Amino acid sequence: MKIPLAWRQLTHDKTRLLVALAGIAFADVLMFMQLGFRDALFESAVTFHKQLQGDVFLISTQSTALIAMRSFSSRRLYQTLSFDGVASAEPLFLDTALWKNPQTQATRGMMVIGFNPERSLMTSPGLEGGMEKTKIPDIVLFDAASRPEFGPVPDLFKQGETVETEVRSRRVRVGGLFTLGASFGADGNLITSDLNFLRIFPTRSKDLIDVGVVRLKPGVDPIATVAAMRQEFASDVKILTKEEFVEFERSYWEQGTSIGFIFTLGTAMGFIVGIVIVYQILYTDVSDHLPEYATLKAMGYSDWYLLGVVFQEAVILAFLGYIPGGLVTFFLYDLTRNATSLPLYMTLARAITVLVLTLIMCLVSGAISVRKLQAADPADIF
Amino acid sequence: MLNLAKSQTSEPNFHDSPQPVIQIENLCHYYGTGSLRKQILFDINLTIQPGEIVLMTGPSGSGKTTLLTLMGCLRSVQEGSAKILGQEIHGASKSEMVKIRSYIGYIFQAHNLLGSLTALQNVQMSIDLHEHISNQEAIAKSSQMLAQVGLAERTDYFPATLSGGQKQRVAIARALVSHPKLVLADEPTAALDKKSGREVVEIMQRLAKEQGCTILIVTHDQRILDIADRIINMEDGYLSESV
Ligand SMILES: Nc1ncnc2c1ncn2[C@@H]1O[C@H](COP(=O)(O)OP(=O)(O)O)[C@@H](O)[C@H]1O
Ligand SMILES: [Mg+2]
Secondary structure (H helix, E strand, O other): OOOOHHHHHHHHOHHHHHHHHHHHHHHHHHHHHHHHHHHHHHHHHHHHHHHEOOOEEEEEOOOOEOOEOOOEEHHHHHHHHHOOOEEEEEEEEEEEEEEEOOOOOOEEEEEEEEEOOOOOOEOOOOOOOHHHHOOOOOEEEEEOOOOHHHOOHHHHHHOOOOOEEEEOOEEEEEEEEEOOOOOOOOOOEEEEEHHHHHHHOOOOOOOEEOEEEEEEOOOOOHHHHHHHHHHHOOOOEEEEEHHHHHHHHHHHHHHOOOHHHHHHHHHHHHHHHHHHHHHHHHHHHHHHOHHHHHHHHHHOOOHHHHHHHHHHHHHHHHHHHHHHHHHHHHHHHHHHHHHHOOOOOOOHHHHHHHHHHHHHHHHHHHHHHHHHHHHOOHHHOO | OHHHHHHHHOOOOOOOOOOOOEEEEEEEEEEOOHHHOEEEEEEEEEEEOOOOEEEEEOOOOOOHHHHHHHHOOOOOOOEEEEEEOOEEOOOOOHHHHHHHHOOEEEEOOOOOOOOOOOHHHHHHHHHHHHOOOOHHHHHHHHHHHHHHOOOHHHOOOOHHHOOHHHHHHHHHHHHHOOOOOEEEEEOOOOOOOHHHHHHHHHHHHHHHHHHOOEEEEEOOOHHHHHHOOEEEEEEOOEEEEOO
């Protein structure tokens, strides 16, 4: 077995190695956080869509995202019932209203969702059974993952207290909790019955709906059904499968806003910080040991061998730095999740992405610093 | 050792044939280009036979190191002929030069040991390059070599914890462990005090005689001239033989 020179060179100076690993870990954490935030924000934008229980969705062609919904005639929705594979068609109402914090009286906008309580259109955790209560006038269900600015509603409710406040100047009482979470468009959410919804928004008509939720009979292909509906319908409604509906919202935030760009830029910054740090370490290693490396060349070691040493050092640094970086990230994800109620989780895909980025980062630094090896001229060491 | 014996068969055997280890004819060397071009070596002729210990002396700046780097394939020959271990190196390719280097042991004024490796591992670096033997064998061989230079107790020391003379002895062990045919040393005692300087040269002389290798030492050190079979003198780029 040959002497593992790269390993020895790296580990000989423990302090320098620790500084290098801290630097790489820092770059990794930066990339993990930026990518994590980006994914979490996009994910939070579609949590609502994913919780909807339907196979085909109808929206107005003028709707661009959940924050900018236009209503359309419910007649369009009921037209779908004429299709063979359709089991049910249910209207869903969406709007934003000011909620008065029951403790501070400060108001803040939140999303109000209304649908027929007889139909379980949503699968939000905690919602089971809750819809029943919204059959009573002016009873609403409160999103326990809403931002804290709305008041300590979940805590008060769990303690058995009556939580009463005003939504859009109408007095309502909290009848239950569910979990959906804040998104770009809404800091908090309310669910109630379609009738209560129309009580809160008295100017709205029950014939103008925001989302049509169509369920298909078992075994019916949604893609084919959607294609058939598009053939038949006038172009004033968009007909989407569930995947397309989720993608519709996601692409609005990904492409229609600079959020994606900002976080990609943040990731790139982490990447560049990493390159600079690793370059510093590798370059210093080469230039500090120039006479020794030149001596190895004089002994008959080839340039390839020395190149290999530098690149091995780069790869070792990448892996060793990634481990603490990943561990710190787990901790920070947890912290952020609790502080922001963003769905920030480590995913295998992101773990691999950052590992690959770290490797590229270290190899790029290696490639820049090996140029210094050419200065190791064995003719100069005598 | 088996491997070493095998590898030797592919190279000329210097003990049976009268072929010189170094044969230089009409060698000239220049530094710089254009109007700055300056001739450093003038019409050098030198033949060194196997087993000889040759000392080269001469004032600083006279071209000794330049000649040594040319012979050691660390620099390309520009003019004239130089046969090292039987092979013409004028016009040799980079990979041929790297190959020839591995048959030569170099000892420098600075020891140039790798600071991240122990004395033993530094010596082992030379074995790694030449032989495919197991780790245990390489360690055994390295520590044996270190014992021969009087460092049996210091095998696991890092260079930073060794004295100048000890480091130079590790460098000698590294240069000789693979039984090179030719050892080139450039002022190996310059950085050492009198006593350890003398010791180092005596170790080199003894090992060279045991292994039958040829040694060329550049030195200013008057006290070590007695170990030489032959002394040559460089002055202003001209080489002359002392008698
Ligand atoms: N790489 C180089 N480039 C230009 N000139 C050099 C270089 N190396 C040595 N010289 C010059 O060549 C001459 C001989 O140097 P050198 O061979 O080192 O002599 P010595 O080893 O006898 O002291 C000196 O004048 C020195 O300045
Ligand atoms: Mg010199």
